[in-house]
Structures are given as C-alpha cells and as structure tokens.
Amino acid sequence: MCFVYFSFFELSFIGWNILAGLSLGIGFLWLVPYYNAAHAEFYRTLAGDQFKSKD
Structure with a gap:
C-alpha cells in the first residue's frame, strides 16, 4: 500500500x-x-509517532 502512495x-x-x-x-x-x-514530510507522515522522542 505504501508503494501506491509513493508512486502517486x-x-x-x-x-x-x-x-x-x-x-x-x-x-x-x-x-x-x-x-x-x-x-521528508511524506516519510514523517508514514512513520507517525514511531520515531518521536519520549521526553
């Protein structure tokens, strides 16, 4: 599914x-x-909260 979004x-x-x-x-x-x-924003949106720091 991510490939379809990336293609568009x-x-x-x-x-x-x-x-x-x-x-x-x-x-x-x-x-x-x-x-x-x-x-960068595309990948940040795909990752969601996965890479946010837990301060």
Whole structure:
C-alpha cells in the first residue's frame, strides 16, 4: 500500500521536473530543496509517532 502512495507522490512531480528542465536547469535550484522537504514530510507522515522522542 505504501508503494501506491509513493508512486502517486513521485508522479506528482513530473510537471515540476519538466518545467525545471525547460528553464535550462535553473528551476532545479528551487525544485530540489522542495522535493527533498516533501519527501521528508511524506516519510514523517508514514512513520507517525514511531520515531518521536519520549521526553
């Protein structure tokens, strides 16, 4: 089931990748950090409370 969500997640960035490529690569300066932050939030959401500290 996680693979299905991950596949849709990856497909949602196709348009952004095309636009970044059409700008001769300059768009990747903004796309890559956004893409990495989105991945981090995706995995954080999947993990739930599993990795939170127990202070």
